[in-house]
């Protein structure tokens with residue numbers, strides 16, 4: 001690792017505030033932790049005595065589990081507070097919850113919330129380090145980082161790659177973090193999806209909006225599909241899954257337009273046969289399970305770094 | 311209480327009489343005296359207005375005073391005090407109180423509370439009963455109880471037929487119909503739809519949500535031959551639509567708020583809940599178009615949309631935060647900024663903040679004509695100050711201009727010759 005560099009962030013709220021150097025440092029750190037998960041005894045004492053709270057206001061199995069595994073492999077004490085058991089249902093405000101939790105002196109709070117910016121607010125009210133595990137349609141930085149780690153492993157670089165993202169860009173914090181991350185590292189990002197799911201101003205964020213599936217996938221190094229939801233808050237975004245899969249689903253045939261060694265990625269869980277056909281999800285090009293493995297390593301790195309170990 | 315004054319050495323700005331001159335103003339028994347009248351000056355109390363503008367009392371035609379029902383945010387007395395310290399001698403308060411002001415009882419209660427307050431308070435009554443957008447409220451009775459206009463502000467009238475009938479029926483009572491223009495289905499987001507919203511992951515409100523409704527009101531006013539007033543214009547397209555309608559002779563008038571010509575949606579960055587309002591802060595192109603509209607006469611008035619909220623509603627996640635900001639104490643310095651930039655003259659400023667609001671609402675004031683009621687404001691245009699929380703007069707502090715250095719503010723206000731606010735005395 002490069003000397004003379006100090007990881008400058010107390011909180012991980014989004015990829016948007018991470019520099020190129022920060023990202024490489026996180027990925028290098030994650031790489032060095034990855035080996036721990038391959039050991040017979042998958043535990044190091046690095047964060048022994050540290051308290052980590054998983055504060056999840058939105059249901060999540062995968063991300064929460066991944067953070068918990070990461071924390072336990074570093075010997076931290078973890079506590080899970082989920083929306084059903086948390087005070088949110090009792091009308092307590094996020095600030096009250098934050099102050100209450102803060103009074104118990106946790107070292108790290110990992111928060112997922114359906115409101116964009118909730119982790120930013122939390123960070124203003126607690127002494128602990130805050131890691132954003134997904135906020136509304138804003139960002140999901142650990143996902144963006146594990147995506148980059150997976151690409152770097154397979155491609156040996158993060159620059160000069162053509163990254164295609166297909167699906168619901170409007171509501172996808174995964175897409176927003178990926179766009180920020182890959183463009184910052186010097187790759188190009190192009191997106192495609194039904195026009196109802198393409199937000200305004202993507203060009204200013206550095207992504208090119210394509211007009212067909214063929215265009216977005218052609219010569220791509222990476223094809224990332226996103227989980228689709230048919231309807232959100234009575235907003236008629238799509239007529240049916242059936243139509244989505246026929247018009248916007250990524251098929252084996254379509255993948256023929258991408259580079260021969262293109263990677264297929266998905267943040268999970270996959271709607272098989274809707275946004276991604278099973279033969280593509282399970283093909284040799286698919287790195288979906290590598291993403292899951294790397295997720296633990298990236299999250300170990302983040303826990304390690306926000307504790308001032310950078 | 312003394313109601314006779316000799317205001318010396320000020321610069322009188324009275325666009326209704328095409329006056330912009332250094333001069334003295336005499337007020338006897340709460341009315342403005344002709345300059346050549348025989349006044350016993352010894353009986354007058356002197357106010358030195360050197361370096362100041364002397365203008366008709368400023369009128370804010372769009373405020374929310376929260377009384378009855380949400381007095382922890384503001385009440386009529388505190389709101390009137392904030393108005394006076396901001397240079398306003400009169401405000402028109404919107405009916406979205408609890409209960410909604412759709413009855414003579416609420417109008418009467420507001421006027422009762424406003425007695426002896428620091429500014430005149432004109433009730434704006436609801437267009438529809440309970441502002442539910444279903445049945446017309448009783449405009450005649452509301453007018454008789456003191457309402458000067460009708461509006462379902464905050465809850466845009468969804469039903470076009472109801473809006474048409476409101477314009478027609480309101481004309482029988484000389485009431486202005488004030489339209490809050492946002493298509494409810496399109497306006498379900500929390501900030502302007504655009505690059506900033508996408509970056510922050512916040513749900514957008516398209517400019518079309520406003521423009522569609524502005525055009526609907528224009529079409530209805532044009533068809534019925536009745537008048538309509540468009541509240542808080544925020545988009546370039548709305549300005550264009552109003553400009554074209556006026557050119558065709560449609561009886562449409564319009565206001566904008568200082569935040570729309572001062573800020574853009576960039577102010578939301580960092581999830582600033584004090585930059586969240588309805589309609590939302592827009593793009594730079596929209597801001598420029600609003601300024602153009604103020605300059606060329608398309609927009610008739612500057613109104614604050616003063617919308618007090620406590621920290622309960624604002625110190626929260628952006629999605630959960632209430633819409634609206636306070637504005638009574640910042641409108642004047644922010645508007646004077648347009649004068650300093652050479653965009654508008656002092657006379658135009660007074661048209662926007664006094665003459666036209668008085669005309670649209672049909673209330674007294676708006677001029678320094680001999681015999682007119684002595685509602686006036688003395689403004690020190692180069693008074694620089696930091697707008698701190700401690701200095702805020704309103705009960706609520708929800709403003710994006712907190713801790714900003716502002717320039718120009720009221721030194722004194724007078725209502726019917728009665729001193730209502732004096733900065734020296736405070």
Ligand SMILES: [Zn+2]
Pocket residue numbers: 463464490541542588589
């Ligand atoms: Zn309104």
